[in-house]
Amino acid sequence: MGKPLKVAAVGLGWVTTHRHLPTLRENPHYQLIGVIDSQARVQTIAQQYNCTHFQQTDTLENIPWLDEVDAITIGTPPKTHYPLIKTALQLGKHVLTEKPFAMTVAEGEELVTLAKTQGLTLGIVHNFQFxxxxxxxxxxxxxxxxxxxxxxxxxxxxxxxxxxxxxxxxxxxxxxxxxxxxxxxxxxxxxxxxxxxxxxxxxxxxxxxxxxxxxxxxxxxxxxxxxxxxxxxxxxxxxxxxxxxxxxxxxxxxxxxxxxxxxxxxxxxxxxxxxxxxxxxxxxxxxxxxxxxxxxxxxxxxGTLRYGNDVVFSRFAEAAITGCELEDIDAINALSVLKMQHEAIGFHR
CATH class of the missing domain: 3.30.360.10 (Dihydrodipicolinate Reductase; domain 2)
Structure with a gap:
């Protein structure tokens, strides 16, 4: 698949530190360039993973070293997913995000359209199926x-x-x-x-x-x-x-x-x-x-049971690098799941 995908990890909570980063480290198709988090621990984790860059912030704006990055992984709380994904796509970055990827169906539809318009890969970590x-x-x-x-x-x-x-x-x-x-x-x-x-x-x-x-x-x-x-x-x-x-x-x-x-x-x-x-x-x-x-x-x-995250990250890397279709974890699948969530919440007999 050629050169590895250069990636920045956003949000350094439990899921990122126990699932995303270990999986990235094990996959030769990734190169972790930097980590981003609003907490001071960002520097410690950057040193732990030998990252070139780190940034203590809760946005993707005005981070100069993002020019070196091809893709963003997102492991922040759900309410922050939509704005982070939107910004990343507008910056020309492929995105792999935790679920749920949006808070409303309208937000989800907007992100699906934006990724398609930008010609970028938007994947969602629906891992247990693998x-x-x-x-x-x-x-x-x-x-x-x-x-x-x-x-x-x-x-x-x-x-x-x-x-x-x-x-x-x-x-x-x-x-x-x-x-x-x-x-x-x-x-x-x-x-x-x-x-x-x-x-x-x-x-x-x-x-x-x-x-x-x-x-x-x-x-x-x-x-x-x-x-x-x-x-x-x-x-x-x-x-x-x-x-x-x-x-x-x-x-x-x-x-x-x-x-x-x-x-x-x-x-x-x-x-x-x-x-x-x-x-x-x-x-x-x-x-x-x-x-x-x-x-x-x-x-x-x-701590090495990946619950299918290894397959998710491999598929995302292949799609981002080669431009192939992202099967089972693409934004269309995520939008279908999002609609099921809101249907269950708003259902009336």
């Missing part, structure tokens, strides 16, 4: 071993005591707006047809927060291959544990992605649900779960 567990599920669905797909259920349990960003309560429906894109792009990727929202139930917080206690979304998926099937996204933000799962119900198998652990479990139809098949299900589930901890679990402990 995680090992998701890819194995997609492979099994494509192979036909599931038989007829009967239903898809995405389930989020979120403990309000877990590590959360300070700004999430400032968003529409709080944490829902920040985290729901993961479930929307995963369900859209796995569903065998178009999705129609049938019901959106939002249960108010019991903790006096903007983030609701729970949101339950019910979709109808119309598939030419499998007919009509139910698709559900259920998100509970006041659970005692934190778990993210996506489950596919097929004629022959049930497939479950444990998103946090990057583990994929596939269980066969248990028929009459006899003692024998119950024991078989238990044995297969526990064996698959613990055996995969020897791969993903060790990576998790070492």
């Amino acid at each position: 995680a090992s567990s998701t890819q194995r599920l997609l492979h099994d669905i494509k192979s036909g071993c599931f038989g007829k797909i009967k239903a898809i259920v995405a389930q989020q349990l979120s403990n309000p005591r877990r590590r959360l960003p300070a700004w999430y309560e400032q968003l529409p429906l709080g944490l829902f707006y920040d985290e729901s894109p993961h479930f929307f792009y995963l369900v859209s990727k796995i569903a065998p047809g178009s999705l129609k929202l049938l019901q959106s139930d939002i249960f108010p917080s019991t903790l006096k927060q903007v983030t609701p206690a729970a949101i339950n979304l019910q979709y109808q998926c119309d598939s030419t291959e499998f007919g009509t099937l139910p698709v559900s996204i259920n998100m509970n933000f006041e659970a005692p544990i934190s778990e993210w799962h996506l489950t596919v119900y097929g004629e022959n198998y049930l497939g479950d992605i444990d998103i946090f652990r990057d583990i994929y479990i596939r269980l066969p139809n248990d028929g009459l649900h006899t003692t024998r098949t119950v024991i078989r299900t238990s044995a297969l589930a526990t064996w698959q779960h613990w055996s995969q901890h020897f791969t993903s679990g060790i990576k998790h402990l070492r």
